[in-house]
Amino acid sequence: MTDNWYMLTLIGEDKPGIVAAVTKGLFDLGLNLGETSMLRLGGNFTIMMMVSGVLGEEALRGHLQPIVESQGMCLHVDPIRAHLHEHVLPNIQVTVTGADRAGIVAQVTAALAAAGFNILDLESDVAGTTHKPVYILQIAGISELPVERIEATLDPLRADGVDVNVTAIETYIG
Amino acid sequence: MAILDILTLPDAALKQVSEPVTEFDQALRAFIDDLEETRRNGPAAVGIAAPQVGHFRRIVIVDCSTTRKPVPNHGYLVLVNPEITHWEGYEPGREGCLSVPDYTGNVIRATRIHLVAKDPDGNALEFDMEGYEARAVQHEIDHLDGLLFVDRVVSRRTDLFKRKVYQKGGKPAS
Known part of the structure; x- marks a missing residue:
C-alpha cells in the first residue's frame, strides 16, 4: 500500500516535552517523519512536519487529536503531494x-x-x-x-x- | 587511476582521526591521483579528504579556482599533514559534503587562516588563506580529525543571536 503524505501544523503555548509527546504519538501510529520545522515564536511553539504512513486523513486526525490536546496545542492536517531528497540550493x-x-x-x-x-x-x-x-x-x-x-x-x-x-x-x- | 568509494553517514569510520603521512613515496602519489579523480567525479566537489575514502592519513585536496564568482585562492592544492597555525575572524557560510548527501547547512568558520603543510614530495608549504578557500581547508581538516560539518551546523537564527552577543564585546574573538 502506498504511503500517504500529510503536512501537520501544530501550535500551542511553549513548554517542555511537546516534541517528545507528539513524535512518540506519531511513532506509535506507525508514521514516519520527513522534513520538519519546529520553532518557538513569541512564546508559542510551532511545528510544521511532513509525515507519511498508511493511515487515512480522518484516522490520523482522530488518533492525533487527544495527544495534541494533552499538550494544549491546536492541530491542522493537510494531505500533500511530497517527496524527500528534493532539496534545492539557494544561491x-x-x-x-x-x-x-x-x-x-x-x-x-x-x-x-x-x-x-x-x-x-x-x-x-x-x-x-x-x-x-x-x-x-x-x-x-x-x-x-x-x-x-x-x-x-x-x-x-x-x-x-x-x-x-x-x-x-x-x-x-x- | 581509480574512482574510490566514498564513505557516507552513518559510517562510523568517518569519526576516525587520521594519522600523519610519514612516507612521501610513489604509493602516496598514486593514492593522491585516485583521490583527485574521486573528487572530480563527485557532484560539484571542491575538496576531498583521504578519510572520506577510508584512507586514514592526513591528506586533503582543495581547488577553489572554479567558483561561479571568483574568490581569492591558490588553485589546485594537495595538502599533506596540513596544520592551521593561526585563525582570525569568523563568518557563517553554507556547506555540504560528499559524505552527507542531500544536505547543506550553515557553518561558522574562521575567515582568515595561516596554514602549513607538505606537498606530495614532502616539501614544506605555507599559505595565508581567506574566505571560501579558508573555509574549504577548515572543512577538510575537520575530516582528518573525525569531524563532519553536520557536527558544526548552526541555524541562521542561532547565528544571528550569537553575533549580536559577540559584538557587545567589540572585536570578534579569533
Missing part, C-alpha cells in the same frame, strides 16, 4: 535590518518577487527593545539575476532607512 541571501515599522517584509518581498526571486527560506525577528524595536529579516532563495541587479531592485528601501545586504551563496562541497 542568494538577503539580509534586511531596520527600525521596526509596518510593511518592511511586504516591500522587500514585493521587490524580490518582481525580480523573479524565489524565496526558499525566510526568517524574521524583532530584536532591540520594546521602545526601540529593530526588524531583522533573513532570506535565502534562488535568482538568476546577479547580486548587483537584486541590490538595485532593493535600493528604494535603502533610501527609506532600511539596511539591505545581498550576498551570493557559494555552497562549499567537500
